[in-house]
Amino acid sequence: MTGEFELIRRYFASAACARAEGAVALGIGDDCALLAPAAGQQLAVSTDTLVEGVHFPKACDAFLLGQRSLAVAASDLAAMGATPLAFTLALSLPEADDAWLAELARGLDRMARQCAMQLIGGDTTRGPLSLTLTVFGQVPTGQALLRCGARQGDLLCVGGALGDAAGALPLVLGQRQADPQLAEPLLARYWSPQPQFALGQALRGKASAALDISDGLLADCGHIARASAVRLCVEQARVPLSLPLRGFAGDSEALRCGLSGGDDYLLAFTLPPAHWPALQAEWPQVCRIGHVEAGDGVCLLDDDGRSLEPTVLGYQHF
Numbered sequence: 001m002t003g004e005f006e007l008i009r010r011y012f013a014s015a016a017c018a019r020a021e022g023a024v025a026l027g028i029g030d031d032c033a034l035l036a037p038a039a040g041q042q043l044a045v046s047t048d049t050l051v052e053g054v055h056f057p058k059a060c061d062a063f064l065l066g067q068r069s070l071a072v073a074a075s076d077l078a079a080m081g082a083t084p085l086a087f088t089l090a091l092s093l094p095e096a097d098d099a100w101l102a103e104l105a106r107g108l109d110r111m112a113r114q115c116a117m118q119l120i121g122g123d124t125t126r127g128p129l130s131l132t133l134t135v136f137g138q139v140p141t142g143q144a145l146l147r148c149g150a151r152q153g154d155l156l157c158v159g160g161a162l163g164d165a166a167g168a169l170p171l172v173l174g175q176r177q178a179d180p181q182l183a184e185p186l187l188a189r190y191w192s193p194q195p196q197f198a199l200g201q202a203l204r205g206k207a208s209a210a211l212d213i214s215d216g217l218l219a220d221c222g223h224i225a226r227a228s229a230v231r232l233c234v235e236q237a238r239v240p241l242s243l244p245l246r247g248f249a250g251d252s253e254a255l256r257c258g259l260s261g262g263d264d265y266l267l268a269f270t271l272p273p274a275h276w277p278a279l280q281a282e283w284p285q286v287c288r289i290g291h292v293e294a295g296d297g298v299c300l301l302d303d304d305g306r307s308l309e310p311t312v313l314g315y316q317h318f
Contacts, residue, residue, distance in 0.1 A: 012028070012089065012105055012108075012119060012122070016109055016113065017108070017109045017112035017113060017117065017118055017119045019118065020118070020120075021118070022085070022118070023035055023036055023037055023038070023085045023086070023138065024036075024085070024086050024118050024120055026120075027118065027119070027120045027121070028119065028120060028121050032121070033086070033088070033120035033121045035085065035086060035120075035136060037085070037138040038138060040140060040141055041138040041139065041140060041141065042138065042139055042140075042141050042144065043136060043137070043138060044077055044080045044082035044136070044137040044138065044139050044144065045134065045135070045136055045137075046073065046076035046077065046134070046135050047073075047132060047133070047134040047135075048069075048072060048073040048076070048132070048133055048135075049130060049131070049132040050068075050069050050072070050130060050131045050132075050133075051128070051129075051130045052128065052129040052130065056068065056069075057172060057173055060172075061103070061191075062100045062101070062103035062104040062107065063103040063104070063106055063107040063110075064107060064191040064192070065104060065107060065131075066103070066104040066105065066106065066107020066108040066109075066110070066111065067107040067108070067110055067111045067191060067192050068107075068111075068190070068191050068192065068193065069108070069131045069133060070087060070108055070111040070112060070115065070117070070133060070135075071111050071115070071192065071193045071194065071195055071265065072193060072214065072263075072265055073087065073133040073134075073135045074087070074111075074115050074117065074135050074195045074197075075193065075195040075196070075212040075214070075265040076135065076212060077135055077137035077195065077197070077200075078195040078196045078197045078199070078200040078212060078267065079145065079200060079210055079211045079212040079267060080137070080139060080144045080145050080146075080200065080210075081139055081143060081144055081145040081200040081201050081203055081204040081210070082137030082138060082139040082144065082197075082200070082201075083137055083138050083139065083197070083201065084115050084116055084117045084135065084136075084137045084195075084197060085117065085118070085136045085137050085138055086117055086118045086119070086120045086135075086136045087112070087117050087118075087119060087120070087133050087134060087135045087136065088119070088120055088121045088122040088133065088134045089108070089119065089122035089131060089132070089133055090122050090123045090124075090125075090131070090132040090133075090134075091122065091123070091124045091125075091130075091131055091132075092124075092125050092126070092127040092128060092129060092130045092131075093124065093125075093126060093127070093129060094126070094127070094128060094129055095126075111192070114194075115195060115197070117135070120136075139204070140204070143204045143205060144204075145200060145203060145204065145207055145209070145210035145269070146209060146210075146227075147209050147210070147211055147223055147224050147227035147228065148209060148227040148228050149207075149208040149209045149228060149270070150208050150209040150224050150225070150227075150228035150230050150232070150270040150292050151208055151228070151230065151270075151272075151292060152230060152292055152293055152294050153272075153273070153291070153292065153293075154208050154209075154270040154271055154272055154273070154291065154292040155270065155271045155272075155273055155276055155288050155290075155291055155292075156221070156232055156233070156234065156268070156269075156270055156271075156288070156289055156290035156291055156292060157268070157269055157270070157271055157276075157279075157286055157287060157288050157289065158213070158217070158240065158266055158267065158268050158269075158286070158287055158289055159196045159199055159266035159267040159268075159269075159283075159285065159286055160240065160266050160285045160286070160287070161240040161241060161242040161245070161258075161285075161287075162213070162217055162239060162240060162241065162257070162258035162259075162261075162264050162266065163241055163242075163245050163249075163254055163255075163256075163257030163258035163259075163261050163264070164185065164186050164189035164190070164242055164244070164245050164257075164264075165186070165189045165190040165193065165261070165262075165263035165264060165265075166216075166257035166258075166261020166262055166263055166264075167186050167245045167248055167249045167253070167254060167257045167261065168183075168186035168187050168189060168190040169190070169261075171183055171186060171187055171190075172187070172190055172191075178248050181244070182244045182247050182248045183248070185242065185244045186244055186245060186248060189264075190263060193263070193264075193265035194265075195212075195265060196212075196266060196267050199267055199283060199286070200267060202279075202282070202283070203267070203269060203271075203279075206271060206272075206275045206279065207269040207270060207271050207275075208228075208269075208270045208271065208272060209224045209227070209228055209269060209270045210224075210267055210268070210269035210270075211223060211224060211267070211268060211269075212264075212265055212266065212267055212268070213262070213264040213265065213266050213267070213268050214262060214263065214264070214265060215262045216259065216260040216261055216262040217234065217239070217258065217259050217260065217264070217268065218234065218259050218260050218298050218300065219260065219262075220268060221234065221268060221298045222297065222298050224268070224270065225296060225297055225298055226296075226297075228270075228292075229296065230292050230293065230294065230295065230296070231292070231293050231294065231295030231296055231297055231298070231299060232270075232290060232291075232292055232297075232298045232299075233290045233291050233292070233293060233298075233299045233300075233301055234259070234289055234290040234298065234299070234300050234301065235289060235290045235301050236255070236259075236300055236301060236302055236303070236308065237302075237303050238287065238288065238289040238290065239255065239258045239259060239289055240258070240287040240289070241254045241255065241257075241258050245257065245258075259300070270292050276288065
């Protein structure tokens with residue numbers, strides 16, 4: 001029987017992403033890890049928990065789960081404009097399955113290397129399958145992107161096409177099949193989201209507010225609106241939707257996925273109009289989808305500028 005410390009040593013401490021280097025002064029093996037951020041930097045820290053049957057389906061591919069679990073946690077660093085450094089993993093397992101653990105560790109290591117992050121510690125315990133990841137990054141002092149700076153007259157923008165991961169859910173759950181030309185790009189957005197680190201860092205000193213879209217565009221825009229005491233207006237016709245999503249789900253369902261489906265892990269941000277031309281030239285995938293005005297909450301506008309009442313804003317845990 002594999003013990004806790006042997007499990008950690010075999011599958012995680014020996015991974016390439018667990019080497020102590022750079023800002024990691026001490027990694028796995030002691031009571032604490034030691035981080036040494038560069039001078040003039042603040043630590044950015046965020047924690048995400050993923051639970052089987054809630055955040056990922058039962059009996060899913062362990063390699064894909066490893067990739068996804070780190071990517072969704074690290075996306076919070078991108079939303080703050082932070083440079084990623086390291087992460088910890090607390091893993092609850094119903095049993096220690098060697099083959100499953102090897103694949104989970106391989107997926108984690110793959111995403112860690114893509115994100116330039118190092119595994120610095122964590123914990124394992126027996127229980128229902130869940131993963132809790134705490135991610136660490138650094139951002140120049142005073143330059144972190146927050147949710148509370150949006151101002152009347154700002155533009156509302158997103159980092160790319162929305163809804164693909166939500167559209168993929170029937171494929172993930174085995175409820176539908178599709179031609180690979182439609183299925184593969186949607187499944188890639190679900191299982192291997194790519195945190196927008198470079199875009200977040202480029203927005204430092206430009207965006208007035210930002211976050212990553214996890215629970216759905218409308219729901220997450222509500223967080224900016226609340227923190228900034230403004231109203232965010234989303235123009236329905238401007239919401240970017242991919243051709244694979246439209247082809248798989250149809251226009252109406254694709255729009256629902258883009259507005260409230262969640263799991264996008266792209267940035268949504270507000271931007272003073274003066275910064276838009278240069279940003280659009282450098283980041284052509286970024287789309288302007290609305291504006292900020294006086295008021296509160298989030299409004300959805302049709303093609304004629306009339307307010308619509310969406311039935312669902314986004315995912316709710318409770």
